Amino acid sequence: MGSTASIRRDHLSFSLNDVYRSTGTRFRLHVQSPVLTGFEEPETVWVSSPRGSLGPGPSDARMYTLQPIEKDHYEGEAQPPYRGKVVPPPLPDRYGHFDHLKPGDQAFQCAHMFGAVRRVLDIWEMYLGGPIPWSFAFTNPRLELIPYVPWNNAHFGWGFMECGEGKDDQGVKRPFALNFDVIAHETGHGLLFSIVGLPTPGTMTTAYRGFHESASDCIALVSALHFDSFVDHVLRACKGNLYAENEMNRIGELSKSREIRDASNATKMSDVVSIDTPAKDITGKQLHALGQPLTGAVFDIMVEFYLDRLVEKNLIAADQIATIRTAVMRDEVDATDMTFVERAYAREPAGFRAALCEARDMIGYRLAESWRRLTPVGFSYEKFAVMLLDxxxxxxxxRHRQMILESFEWRGISAN
Ligand SMILES: [Zn+2]
Structure with missing residues (x-):
């Protein structure tokens, strides 16, 4: 162990609401679809924007939201800033907050999109220790946020993010501007261009593109885990045992969270398209699959951090954790009695919640710092794994070296 500062950083865990409650701005965000039990009402959160600093839209010095009356999604020559007609923008309340808007209103969608992007920025700026400037700032000083265009997709591009709508897992058409997973994933792409760097045509490789999809999903997952309601929901659904594969699948069914479902996958590099395939020949579906082994490895590492924290907090004995690990390695999770985890969770849910928040921030900080040290030039999954180890x-x-090595190696990613 190093200095006091590094020990503190090792188990760094923070609540953004605590950090910004006295100075920040209130928003109400849906971390999961409102059709799910427990998520009917959006959760009130505090973002870092100093109270009273946000203008109509909402807007500030680094981004602005606008709702065009009629506009197609950006493609080809069409670029921000949008100069057409817009609907009147929502205003803050007299204290500067944006939590007074009614869910279901167009104005709420505008605030939701801004608040969700700001929340994701707050999380990753905390891990990196300072503001993350936009990669496109030299031509577009501010990010343009468009909550609705008639389109079945959402995307982040040069100086903009815009959302269409799509059917959720219940088959109901919903605006992506109200889907935290989608916004966080797209914001993730934007952050990665700033943190890792902008690829040139020469460095835009298949490995870098697969990494981008995976890392954006990791950003969405870690960001969702910063909502109290989501942390509690995940733990309740799996009764504290994040490693029980069947329980994890149930979380997928219950929460319909794309990231959770994809994160706890069993995909190996041998199951997906070759990383040497030229970037231009990869389909969107192949690209998404290519991110899966990397996302799975990161998720497994986070779960290991979680188990490690449970032992440290004396919530589960070290030999009991060994039982879980053996079962996972032998693929015997279903046949192994792990009810001791459920019993421990029922006794002390608050301890399990603290362990998951610490694991979340351990992986979040390590990811952010690894990305900061990497560039698109010569990027490979192996380089990422080695950097995370470093x-x-x-x-x-x-302490965690062997576990991290094994998590990557099981996926077919060598970190030696
Ligand atoms: Zn993506």
């Missing part, structure tokens, strides 16, 4: 070693010494 960053972890700087924080925790050799």
């Amino acid at each position: 960053v972890d070693a700087g924080l925790s010494g050799a």
Whole structure:
């Protein structure tokens, strides 16, 4: 172990609401679809924007929301800033907050999109220790946010993010501007261009594109875990046992969270298209699959951090954790009695919640720092794995080394 500061960073865990409650701006965000039990009402959160600093839209010095009366999604020559007619923008309340708008109103969608992007920025700026400037700032100083265009997709592009709508897992058409997973994933792409760097045509490889999809999903997952209601929901659904594969699938069914479902996958590099395929020949579907082994490895590492924290907090004995690990390695999760986890969780849910929040911030900080040290030039999954090991070693010494190595190797990603 290193200095006091590094020990503190090793188990860094923070609540953004606590950090910004006295100075920030209130928004109400849907971390999951409102049709799900427990998520009917949006959750009130505090974002970092100083109270009273946000203008109509909402808007500030780095981004602005506008709702065009009629506009197709950006493609080809069409670029921001949008100069057509817009609907009147929502205003803050007299204290500067945006939590007074009614869910279902167009104005709420505008605030939801801005608040969700700001929330994701707050999380990753906390991990990186400072503001993350836009990669496109030299031509477009501000990000344009468009909550609705008639389109069945959402995308982040040069100086803009815009949302269409799509059917959720219940088959109901919903605006993506109200879908935190989608907004966080798209914001993730934007952040990665800033943190890792903008690829040139020469460095835009299949490996870098697969990594981008995976890392954006990781950003969405870690960001969702910053909502109290989501953390509690995940733990309740799996009764504290994040490693029980069948329970994890049930979370997927219950929460319909794309990221959770994809994150707990069993995909290996041998199951997906070759990483040497030229970037231009990859289909969207193949690209998404290519991100899966990497996302799965990161998720497994986060779950291991979680188990490690449970032992440290004396909530589960080390030999009991060994039972879980053996079952997972032998693919015998269903046949193994792990009710001891459920019993421990029922006794002390608050301890399990703290363990998951610490694991979330351990992986979040390590990811952000690894990305900061990487560039698109010569990027490979192996380089990412080695960097994550390096960053972890700087924080925790050799404690997690073997586990991280094995998590990547099981996926077919060598970190040696
Ligand atoms: Zn994407």
